[in-house]
Amino acid sequence: MLLGLSAIASVLTLTACPVQAEPLPLEVLSAVVKNQKIADAEVLLQRNGAQNVVGRTNAQGQLTLISEAADDASNLLIIKKPGYSNLVVKCPCKGMTYALSPVQENLDGLRVVLTWGKTPEDLDSHMIFPGNNIYFGRKNGTDAELDVDDIDSYGPETITLQKKHYGDTYVYSVHDFTNISHPNSRQLSNSEAKVFVYMGQSLVRTYDVPQNRSGNLWTVFRITGSGDFQDIDSISGVIVDDPSKVFGEVRPLLDDNVAVAAVAISPSARNDAKALNTNGEAAYREGNLEQSIAYFRQAIELNNGYGQAYGNLGLAYQKAGNTAESIWANRKAIALASGSTAATVRAGSYYNIARIYEAGGQFADALRHYQLAKEQKANPVYDTAIERTQNR
Numbered sequence: 001m002l003l004g005l006s007a008i009a010s011v012l013t014l015t016a017c018p019v020q021a022e023p024l025p026l027e028v029l030s031a032v033v034k035n036q037k038i039a040d041a042e043v044l045l046q047r048n049g050a051q052n053v054v055g056r057t058n059a060q061g062q063l064t065l066i067s068e069a070a071d072d073a074s075n076l077l078i079i080k081k082p083g084y085s086n087l088v089v090k091c092p093c094k095g096m097t098y099a100l101s102p103v104q105e106n107l108d109g110l111r112v113v114l115t116w117g118k119t120p121e122d123l124d125s126h127m128i129f130p131g132n133n134i135y136f137g138r139k140n141g142t143d144a145e146l147d148v149d150d151i152d153s154y155g156p157e158t159i160t161l162q163k164k165h166y167g168d169t170y171v172y173s174v175h176d177f178t179n180i181s182h183p184n185s186r187q188l189s190n191s192e193a194k195v196f197v198y199m200g201q202s203l204v205r206t207y208d209v210p211q212n213r214s215g216n217l218w219t220v221f222r223i224t225g226s227g228d229f230q231d232i233d234s235i236s237g238v239i240v241d242d243p244s245k246v247f248g249e250v251r252p253l254l255d256d257n258v259a260v261a262a263v264a265i266s267p268s269a270r271n272d273a274k275a276l277n278t279n280g281e282a283a284y285r286e287g288n289l290e291q292s293i294a295y296f297r298q299a300i301e302l303n304n305g306y307g308q309a310y311g312n313l314g315l316a317y318q319k320a321g322n323t324a325e326s327i328w329a330n331r332k333a334i335a336l337a338s339g340s341t342a343a344t345v346r347a348g349s350y351y352n353i354a355r356i357y358e359a360g361g362q363f364a365d366a367l368r369h370y371q372l373a374k375e376q377k378a379n380p381v382y383d384t385a386i387e388r389t390q391n392r
Helices: 243-254 267-285 289-302 307-320 323-336 339-359 363-376 380-390
Strands: 011-013 022-030 042-047 050-056 062-067 075-080 087-090 097-100 110-115 123-129 132-134 144-148 157-161 170-176 194-199 202-208 217-223 229-236
Touching: 022 042, 042 062, 050 062, 075 097, 087 097, 087 194, 087 202, 097 110, 110 123, 123 144, 123 157, 123 243, 132 144, 132 243, 170 243, 194 323, 202 217, 202 229, 202 289, 202 323, 217 243, 229 323, 267 289, 267 307, 289 307, 307 323, 307 339, 323 339, 339 363, 339 380, 363 380
Parallel strands: 022 097
Antiparallel strands: 011 050, 022 062, 042 050, 042 075, 075 087, 110 157, 110 194, 123 132, 123 170, 144 157, 170 217, 194 202, 217 229
């Protein structure tokens, strides 16, 4: 899938290499059009927050970056192109294919992109919600479609929801079709699979397949009826004679009353997340929204139960004009709100969501969220907003 160095685009190396340089070949494709190469994408390699190497893809969507320790785990790979969401991924990155997601306009849209390594050959995405199992056997459903199916390694495999329907619960899973009859296989766990979740203009969540586990079904996340985005991130072994029956394996999770086990967070990760949140608050006060969003996102990658970071992220996204992303972050802040200030936090977040919907002309959604805000806390502002949207 990747070409040799002689066929790769030009590369600009920004640092001197007193030690032997390491080549890092990459390929960039469209997440939504099968085998479409993305030319002239800017690709950056960062180490410890400092830019190290930059290059651009050629007409075949390929390039090689050359640097010391190019594939070191401390490096970040960043891929950018106008009209697409930025892709940010932690290395190791060698031998992988990366897919760019076009910016989405819908406030309630969602795109999930799966990529993996050479083995197994065929991993399948499943987006399961009431009456629907979107996968290669049923590529279209209720405001949802499988854009790209891949059966020969690497990916991408992509599912897009044009609209997530309030009140419906969604579960996303990855099934190892290659090992459909081998529930104890470790190929899925060893596949280097990554799941990228996009909303609006942004990559909002990234999942790496759990390592050293047996099983052929990776259940990655759930979106509850109220819009709370919940990590599951578990691998299990299932025996199904038809991939459509994956629906039955995850169907219990469509009931929001079925609890999802919280992902364990180490004390060091919690402390690092707090430090990143503090850095984000400082960047926000300085007016550096892009940097503040980056810090808040890093904080929740480390601790997905960090309500304050989600609340801050929602504010930063809204101020930056990233409205779909702000709705997602505010919903998570609502779900995580606790203690004496919980009602105030929930009311404020519902109100912020409602304002975004109203500005976008989605008056029924706006009215619902103004009413939810009022249920949490009385406020004449909410009454005025309810009256206003009821008359639209």
